[in-house]
Amino acid sequence: MSAETTTAPSVTTVARDDIRAVTSVRVDGKIHQLGQQRDFRRNGALAEFLPEAGRPSFAWVRLRDGETLAVHRHPTKSMILVCSGSVLLLGTCERELSEGDVVCVPPESDHGFRTRPGEEFHGLSVQFEGAGLYEHELVPRASFGDAGAALAELERLNESLLERHTRNALFALFGTGRLQREPALRARFFAALYVWSVYFQRMLHARQAACTDMRLRAEYGEHLREELGHDRLLLEHHDAGTDAYDTVLEAAGNWFVAQMHQLDEAQKIVLVHMVVESSGHAFGLATSEVFQDKASKGGYFNLHAQADEDHRSIGRAYLRSLPASAFPRLMETCRRAWDQMDLVHERVAAWTMGHER
Incomplete structure (x- = not known):
């Protein structure tokens, strides 16, 4: 009798550029610039790998050369990790952020980001429940306005x-x-x-x-x-x-x-x-x-x-x-x-x- 053999699934790698980017969304009839936002679930391999139970969401974000993500809010808590560069946090708590900083945003809290001219920011945006903020860009989980x-x-x-x-x-x-x-x-x-x-x-x-x-x-x-x-x-x-x-x-x-x-x-x-x-x-x-x-x-x-x-x-x-x-x-x-x-x-x-x- 021959022993059954199983093959372990292979490791998969996904380049950041292979995650489809979204640069703007329409909310309440207005276009809002995002810089560049790459939700992990917009890539098939990553979407299949990420668990649905508990359903965390991840997205690469990028702003450069004076780009601004206007002050906004969303219905779920969010964590932003500064992976490289620097960026100015806007909203109720304004401060300069640099590589390694972590921002914890409670639900419905005003916040936004702006880079200085000539500077670039790369970060990781993480949500812990539900869809990603811009996973479905036609129905974004964000509100802009006064x-x-x-x-x-x-x-x-x-x-x-x-x-x-x-x-x-x-x-x-x-x-x-x-x-x-x-x-x-x-x-x-x-x-x-x-x-x-x-x-x-x-x-x-x-x-x-x-x-x-x-x-x-x-x-x-x-x-x-x-x-x-x-x-x-x-x-x-x-x-x-x-x-x-x-x-x-x-x-x-x-x-x-x-x-x-x-x-x-x-x-x-x-x-x-x-x-x-x-x-x-x-x-x-x-x-x-x-x-x-x-x-x-x-x-x-x-x-x-x-x-x-x-x-x-x-x-x-x-x-x-x-x-x-x-x-x-x-x-x-x-x-x-x-x-x-x-x-x-x-x-x-x-x-x-x-x-x-």
């Missing part, structure tokens, strides 16, 4: 909708003086407000439970600790009743809780901090004047007037890290959240006035 301008536009929209919000029926009721003069009306107001306050607490707990980003989880946790138990202040300081039931108010409150299980983190920041906390700050300023006798330093209304101003800014750093292309979706989230917040106030006013049916 996120700062997009965030400013979102903030302008938010302020305009906040201004509209302060003209709703509840703020109009605050201006009449009736809540100070009529105990029965005031009692109905506290009962309806307690319903919304409970839903607000449930919203923050749901967001905390669903968050998987550890940095945001810590920031959200601090916010939750500062807001914890504010609904009880209405019971302890204002004898709020717990018998108010309005189907529309219940539906609106549940909508906010449900969004914590449906939206991404950027959308949640817009909903909770740009919309709900902005509403809470305006509400606190108005009601701390109405209920001066109850607005002690730790009182429900004074807390909203003071703390919610700081709470409005939570998550802004996260929003600034996003590509400009993410903001049209956030603008729509902002509009929908304000529509719901307006509805909450309208129903609190309707219950207070006995017009809930």
Whole structure:
């Protein structure tokens, strides 16, 4: 009987020039120069050799003689190894890089590269999950654009909708003086407000439970600790009743809780901090004047007037890290959240006035 023999697979070598180069990509209708980018998976032998499980991606990159890869961001972490030459790192952390330096880029962080005239840079770009950044050049995993301008536009929209919000029926009721003069009306107001306050607490707990980003989880946790138990202040300081039931108010409150299980983190920041906390700050300023006798330093209304101003800014750093292309979706989230917040106030006013049916 003859023994079976097996032949070990032969070693394969691939020259850098045998990996097809991409020099530019089209993103949001604009052409962006890459210098030269050679993703390993664009070569058949390398694509077959690289594992799919875990799926790391590798690409040679080159810039020379003053070429620039404009500041951009991508949805996965990336590592760049400077193999030869030197290059200037652009973006939030600018510094000169030379041979042997390693750059670690978190997801959605602004960065870019530029060589000086007459200089050349060769590097290796590594991603640890999913497709390479330009593996499929028709659908690049990169966003170029001015996120700062997009965030400013979102903030302008938010302020305009906040201004509209302060003209709703509840703020109009605050201006009449009736809540100070009529105990029965005031009692109905506290009962309806307690319903919304409970839903607000449930919203923050749901967001905390669903968050998987550890940095945001810590920031959200601090916010939750500062807001914890504010609904009880209405019971302890204002004898709020717990018998108010309005189907529309219940539906609106549940909508906010449900969004914590449906939206991404950027959308949640817009909903909770740009919309709900902005509403809470305006509400606190108005009601701390109405209920001066109850607005002690730790009182429900004074807390909203003071703390919610700081709470409005939570998550802004996260929003600034996003590509400009993410903001049209956030603008729509902002509009929908304000529509719901307006509805909450309208129903609190309707219950207070006995017009809930």
